[in-house]
Amino acid sequence: MILAKLAYKSLLNRRASVFLTLFTIAISVMLLLSIERVRVDAKSSFSNTISGTDLIVGARTGDIQLLLASVFRIGHTNNGVSWQSYEYITNQRGVKWSIPISLGDSHKGQAVLGTTLDYFEHYRFAKKQNLSFNQGHPFLNINEVVLGSSVANKLGYKLGDHIVISHGMGNTSFHHHDDNPFKVVGILNPTGTPVDKTLHIPLAAIDLIHARASTKNDEHDEHDEHDEHDEHDEHDDLIGHPKQITAFLMGFKSPLYTLQIRRNINQYKQEALLGIMPTVTLKELWQMLAIVEKTLQLFSAIVVLVSLLGMLTTLLANLSQRRRELAILRSVGARPWQLFTLISIESLLTTLLGCLVGCALFYLVMYLGAGYLQSHAGISVNIAMLSYYELTLIGVIMVAGFIIGLVPATRAYFYSLSDGMSIKT
Amino acid sequence: MISLKNVTFKWHKNDKKPTLRIAELAVEKGERIFLYGPSGSGKSTLLALLTGINTATSGDVYILNQCLNTQSNTKRDAFRADHIGTIFQNFNLLPYLTPIENVILGCQFSKVRQSQALKHATTLHKEAERLLNALGLIEQYHHKNVAQLSIGQQQRVAAARAFIGNPELIIADEPTSALDANNRESFITLLFEQALHLNSTLIFVSHDESLKPLFDRSIDLTHLQEQI
Incomplete structure (x- = not known):
């Protein structure tokens, strides 16, 4: 003492x-x-970024590059996957679900992701957690958007707001008087993953944006008419007729299919494709x-x-x-x-x-x-x-x-x- | 009380001449002894033997009927803490403690002295206060920084520390060398008062022979060594 x-x-x-x-x-x-x-x-x-996905498929590139582009929204894939290949592969035996994703556009620096309703149902992060809605619901129409939580926070968007999504990765919108903006119908709960920084729109809407962009640039009347025609058709169809998507995520009924289909994908003759198992590639990336x-x-x-x-x-x-x-x-x-x-x-x-x-x-x-x-x-x-x-x-x-x-x-x-x-x- | 017989002390085994040779030295309980001799006459060496810091090379050193040279280091440490209070030439107060705390320190490493101190007062703090007052350090200085005290005041603190817990033997090693003649005598008187009050034996070491008449008995160390 x-x-x-x-x-x-x-x-x-x-x-x-x-x-x-x-x-x-x-x-x-x-x-x-x-x-x-x-x-x-x-x-x-x-490692919590993605879970429950057995395979990510994209155009042939590096494993890590594909992972970075499809999951982390870092960098680009040079090529896409054709819609035919997507349909062919996802119709194989053993495929439980698939999510096509289309990236490459942005809204005020935040990534825009075109996808289907399967995304909200099958995408998993952390310990196989579902995406959940803080407010609202998934998109039901072609001109509706679902925001990640930090997009909504950072940009101050609320349900019912109308926002403009432009073509390209730039911070600025090229189209100031867009006559058909997107309506916010859902805001997701925070996930701590890049999903938070993503705007989700229907796959069909991606084509729409691209078509509009080319219209404005080309100034071809013919195109314009054609596009407007398309738009009417696709209004209730969220998938539309995409030629290409950036990548797609797959889940299988059994892990055995994963290896088999991955081999098939990597040897696919029609197109140079790459299938990666995200858990494995995440580990590789972390080791780097x-x-x-x-x-x-x-x-x-x-x-x-x-x-x-x-x-x-x-x-x-x-x-x-x-x-x-x-x-x-x-x-x-x-x-x-x-x-x-x-x-x-x-x-x-x-x-x-x-x-x-x-x-x-x-x-x-x-x-x-x-x-x-x-x-x-x-x-x-x-x-x-x-x-x-x-x-x-x-x-x-x-x-x-x-x-x-x-x-x-x-x-x-x-x-x-x-x-x-x-x-x- | 103290008894030395045929004691020699060498710093090193190979030394030809011992530093100290004492044929006989006896001190009775309650005596006030003046031990003097010029520097180099072996005063420090003798004190080191009496306090058990060093042990005699040959002969016996008995203090309170205990033979110091056969005891282990640990036992001698305990013995010194329990039975001997020392006032050093430069007082050796801890600068970061108050005078009261410095005094209490004297009985904090010895259960014997602690219980003795508590016989005089209800707390160690009160006993320290009592001793400081008795030695003439007024209360306003009790909680000051030790470094702010004058030499004379520091000396009183050092003396109180030696006396607390009523040790049987008080050794004062040139405690007055820094004082002028008047203060010297009054300080020694205070020491005597306390020693008498507590019935302690006092050994006062100095080279200043003018103090000799104040004591019961004086021992010339040069003379003591020559007796052999």
Whole structure:
């Protein structure tokens, strides 16, 4: 008890250098926790993006490129899949469901996805969760749109709003006086995946946009008439007559079909196609990113190590200044082991406080940075209690701090033996 | 109380001449001894033997009927903490504690002294206050920073720390060397008062022979060493 009190008073007496040590430890704990939290959350947001889909099929390209384009809306596929091939493949035995998707357009920087009603029924993310509606319902007409949650939030759209969707990936709309805008009929619940940043429209509407764009550019009357004619026909048909789609997702009745049909797709003669299993490709992609992950981990480990070494340096430097203090304690009856304990308590106290301050800083950083990470990196950071893993990390730092504290403590023990009570001023 | 017989002490085993040779030294309980000698006469060495910091190379050192040279380091540490109060030349107060806390420190590493202190007062804090008052440090200084006290005041704190818990033996190692003549005598008078009150034996070490008449008995260390 007296030792704890002495340790506390002595630390208070040297508060400037103690504060610096404490601060280095706090910073390193904060860094370590932040990096680990972002890493773990990035990994889970990443692997939660898509689930329940057995196969993604697109034009032949790299596995990862197809995954990035079809699921993450990053980059483009150079070619599409012809509608004939889509129909042929999805009519094979064992196919449970399929979702055609058509990408490449945007609305104010948000991706526009043309699809069918199957999307709302069969698309799964995270732990096989369905898409669910916060408000409204799926599109029923060709000029209706369903918004991902962050599209609605960011752009401030409500049910019943009319919005204009343009052709191309640009941020600006080329068509200012579009006579046929889309009506918002549904807003999805947040998923933490790229779905949130997507506007969903019927597949047929994609053709409509493209047709209109070419009309305006070509200025051919003939085309115009033809298109208007089409429009009337397709109004109740959400699929229309697409020539091409970007890719399609498939689910099978049994995993056996997955491999068989994938082989067929990859050897399909009519068109160069590629079928990927998203879970496998997600893993590959994550492994590519693993070097980044490892580097981050390495850095945070080094930061912790440096701060602990800094603490050791400070403790040892302080110790030679405190030789007299220790000798005084010895002269009033403290035993060498008590001085050993005193120094250990001090370093433990410093590490403990450092860790606590570090945790506080960590939550501050997470609180301030969560919005940025969500909007710029798509990582939904979880500002929850410390996980078991994070507590273990803190535990490791505490133990390391304690072990490091044993070095000066041992020196203090031997000082006190050799110095005895003779004190040099 | 204290009894030394044929004691020699060498710093190193191979030293030809011992640093200290004492044929006989005996001190009775309650005596106030003035131990003097020029520097280098072995005062510090003798004190180190009396307090059990070092053990005699040959001969026996008995304090309170306990033979110090056969005890283990740990036991000697405990013995010193329990039975000996020391006032150092430079007081050795901890700068980050208040005078009261410094005084209490004297009995915090010894259960014996703690229970002794609690016989005089209900709390250690009160006993420390009582001692500081008795030694002439008025209350307004009790909770100040030790570093803000004058030399004389620091010395009173150091003395109170030595006396708390009523140790049988008080050793004062040149505690007055920093004081002027007037303060020296008044301080020694205060020491005597406390020693008498607590029935402690006092060994006062100094090279200043002018203080000699104040004490019951004086021992010239140079002379003591030559007796062999």
